[in-house]
Amino acid sequence: MKKFLALILVLAMLMAFGLCGCGTAPADNGGDTAEGGDSAGAPAGDTVYIGVYEPQSGDNGSGGKQEILGMQYANSLTPTVDIGGTTYNVELVYADNESANDKAVSAANKLISAGCSVCLGSYGSGVSMAAADTFEAAGIPIIGVSCTNVLVTDGNEIYYRICFTDPDQGTIDANLVHSMGYNNVYCLAMLGEDYGQGLVNYFVAAAEDLGMTVTQDQFPEGNSDFTSYLTNAKNAGAEVIFAPCSTGYAQLIIQQAAAQGLTVPLVAGDTWDSGVISDACVAANGANEVYCSTFYANGSNPEFEDGIREWINGDSTNLANNGGTDELAATTVLGYDAYYVALEALKAAGSTDPAAVWEALPGVTYDGVTGNIAFNDTGDADRHQAFIKNFDAESGTLVFYDLIEF
Amino acid sequence: MIEFLHTNMAYLLNGISVGGQYALIAIGYTMVYGVLRLINFAHGDVFMVAGLVMIYATTAMPMYISIPLVLVATVVLGFLIERAAYRPLRSAPRMSVMISAIGVSYLLQNCALYFTGGLPQVYPSIPFLSESVTIWGATTKMVTIVTPILTLVLVIILVLLLKYTKIGMAMRAVSKDFEASQLMGIKIDMVISATFVIGCFLAAVGSLLYFTNYSSVIPTSGAMPGLKAFVAAVFGGIGSIPGAVIGAFIIGICENIIKGLGWTTFSDAFSFALLIVILMVKPTGIFGEKATDKV
Numbered sequence A: 001m002k003k004f005l006a007l008i009l010v011l012a013m014l015m016a017f018g019l020c021g022c023g024t025a026p027a028d029n030g031g032d033t034a035e036g037g038d039s040a041g042a043p044a045g046d047t048v049y050i051g052v053y054e055p056q057s058g059d060n061g062s063g064g065k066q067e068i069l070g071m072q073y074a075n076s077l078t079p080t081v082d083i084g085g086t087t088y089n090v091e092l093v094y095a096d097n098e099s100a101n102d103k104a105v106s107a108a109n110k111l112i113s114a115g116c117s118v119c120l121g122s123y124g125s126g127v128s129m130a131a132a133d134t135f136e137a138a139g140i141p142i143i144g145v146s147c148t149n150v151l152v153t154d155g156n157e158i159y160y161r162i163c164f165t166d167p168d169q170g171t172i173d174a175n176l177v178h179s180m181g182y183n184n185v186y187c188l189a190m191l192g193e194d195y196g197q198g199l200v201n202y203f204v205a206a207a208e209d210l211g212m213t214v215t216q217d218q219f220p221e222g223n224s225d226f227t228s229y230l231t232n233a234k235n236a237g238a239e240v241i242f243a244p245c246s247t248g249y250a251q252l253i254i255q256q257a258a259a260q261g262l263t264v265p266l267v268a269g270d271t272w273d274s275g276v277i278s279d280a281c282v283a284a285n286g287a288n289e290v291y292c293s294t295f296y297a298n299g300s301n302p303e304f305e306d307g308i309r310e311w312i313n314g315d316s317t318n319l320a321n322n323g324g325t326d327e328l329a330a331t332t333v334l335g336y337d338a339y340y341v342a343l344e345a346l347k348a349a350g351s352t353d354p355a356a357v358w359e360a361l362p363g364v365t366y367d368g369v370t371g372n373i374a375f376n377d378t379g380d381a382d383r384h385q386a387f388i389k390n391f392d393a394e395s396g397t398l399v400f401y402d403l404i405e406f
Numbered sequence B: 001m002i003e004f005l006h007t008n009m010a011y012l013l014n015g016i017s018v019g020g021q022y023a024l025i026a027i028g029y030t031m032v033y034g035v036l037r038l039i040n041f042a043h044g045d046v047f048m049v050a051g052l053v054m055i056y057a058t059t060a061m062p063m064y065i066s067i068p069l070v071l072v073a074t075v076v077l078g079f080l081i082e083r084a085a086y087r088p089l090r091s092a093p094r095m096s097v098m099i100s101a102i103g104v105s106y107l108l109q110n111c112a113l114y115f116t117g118g119l120p121q122v123y124p125s126i127p128f129l130s131e132s133v134t135i136w137g138a139t140t141k142m143v144t145i146v147t148p149i150l151t152l153v154l155v156i157i158l159v160l161l162l163k164y165t166k167i168g169m170a171m172r173a174v175s176k177d178f179e180a181s182q183l184m185g186i187k188i189d190m191v192i193s194a195t196f197v198i199g200c201f202l203a204a205v206g207s208l209l210y211f212t213n214y215s216s217v218i219p220t221s222g223a224m225p226g227l228k229a230f231v232a233a234v235f236g237g238i239g240s241i242p243g244a245v246i247g248a249f250i251i252g253i254c255e256n257i258i259k260g261l262g263w264t265t266f267s268d269a270f271s272f273a274l275l276i277v278i279l280m281v282k283p284t285g286i287f288g289e290k291a292t293d294k295v
Helices: A002-021 A061-077 A099-111 A125-138 A164-180 A192-207 A227-235 A247-259 A274-281 A301-313 A316-321 A332-347 A354-363 B004-009 B010-036 B043-060 B064-088 B094-115 B143-162 B166-176 B178-183 B190-213 B223-236 B239-261 B264-281
Strands: A046-055 A079-083 A088-097 A118-119 A142-144 A159-161 A182-189 A215-221 A241-242 A264-269 A289-294 A365-368 A371-374 A385-392 A397-405 B132-135 B137-139
Touching: A002 A371, A002 B010, A046 A099, A046 A332, A046 B190, A046 B264, A061 A088, A061 A125, A061 A247, A061 A316, A061 A332, A079 A301, A079 A332, A099 B239, A118 A332, A125 A142, A125 A159, A125 A192, A142 A332, A164 A192, A164 A241, A164 A264, A164 A385, A164 A397, A182 A192, A182 A227, A182 A274, A192 A215, A192 A397, A215 B264, A227 A247, A227 B010, A227 B143, A227 B239, A227 B264, A241 A354, A247 A264, A247 A274, A274 A289, A274 A385, A274 A397, A289 A397, A301 A316, A301 A332, A301 A397, A332 A354, A332 A365, B004 B010, B004 B132, B010 B043, B010 B143, B010 B166, B010 B190, B010 B223, B010 B239, B043 B064, B043 B094, B064 B190, B132 B143, B137 B143, B143 B190, B143 B239, B166 B178, B166 B190, B178 B190, B223 B239, B223 B264
Parallel strands: A046 A088, A046 A118, A118 A142, A142 A159, A182 A215, A182 A241, A241 A264, A264 A289
Antiparallel strands: A079 A088, A289 A385, A365 A371, A385 A397, B132 B137
């Protein structure tokens, strides 16, 4: 009887574990996106639908929301588009992929059944790859905004991308660390996360070529205790920590490194370019130097930046979605450019038919805020520059540190 | 040996601190199980809600009001959950109550998702607890030192309460034999409510300590600590308070030593593998057989 009870307990625990794993059920599929729900059905009349395939909850929820902000701002500036001589209203349709690979397909299906002509997203490479086949089967082209893993576009003809990729980014970060004179690096990424693992792999390859010593660790999803990892870094004699991960984990790493008195510089990829990170640095009194590679440096286009800041400050929901500050994340700017690339594709297609848009996409070029965008054979934008930002204690924000051409 | 301890001081300190936080949650699981034979799956989420209440309270109120408010609000929440979701099912099969508990767990998670919009909320730093201290070469937060001490003090108070007060005696009686104690005139409903109140109070204290250390709260923040505390409770012999506390410390320390040994990937797998092994070797847990220790 006792054994039976124990068995029940184990089963119950496993069940709870399984349930907790996917426990981030959405508040409702539309979230705070009122237009999403009632736009199902084929495009009718003079409205063209652009799908926004982004996480709005889960680990990457805050990053996804920042990326959406850029698209919403662009949509508020340019709400119509001329396609084949007719003026269409552009409507954004939202689907929350919950930062979870297993929710990716249903979110993609939502956009497909809503009759989108082209989709944008996602923040986070894993969910992008997970939904690629679904978009491919439906024949709806999708433009990756800030997903940097190579495999997003490689092998997925339907996927295009407007940012640089991890082999470039990993090498840039390794060179950055090397140029600062450090030779011992501790790498930390989330177990099973395509973005972090991919970036660390390229970083390690480049770092080892440069003759650096690298120690690698992985933390499980949902982890909130980084003190042991930081102690590992300390014991390994690390002079710098490379930790590409989502901003939620980054906050904890910054704060716990400061609390433990581990004041080595922290280096990361594009995810760390966010107001969330600068807030965490402010809270930790800037104990650690923070560097990240990113797509856009604030100050490059003051006119654009003033406009979007004013727009973010003008609406409390937007402000909350940007993490309560008006500091611009590079992903927001990329989201803005992505919207216009989608409009260019629609114009070039001369039709709202997804197949026509797909056909037109390879030839699309657009001179965006983040630079010129033109696609190569794999569907990636030819990017040849990246920005390094670091935390500036005086202004309490991430500021331009270096421009790297490659 | 001393040298080894010195270099690994940070892991140990952290393990003891995490263990203390698990212990405070585990007591809630084990007490409810002792009295009701129910695994309260919502307990981890009550812990998470306590964290969110603290975040929202501190935006409007000073710390010395917020902290008591969090304790009171969590206790009220626990009381209401028992009243609304478990009491009507008192005579239903045990499985129904368990499923009701899973339902409450999801309700709390989804409410949290709705209120926070799915974004991580930054926990306020509590003065004194958030200060850094250095012990024998390992720098950590004050809360790391405070947690095990506070946990032990609270457990001692709880044990005394169970041993010498009327309500404590009633709890022990109910955990021994539900129906017989009812026949002896013990107000079962009152005893069960008191169990939930105590469990939730400790979870609220645990959340203050836990989130001071790991300062962001998301709707699923309660899932992992809750699960680990549940493992600790089963490990120690569910229904036994000393068992839950010792189990929690063992899980917390082992987990951090595993990370220190470089097997970071397996730190969670370890906790659950340990549970399976314990259940195979000693199905009732470390202290499970001593029926007198229940509650």
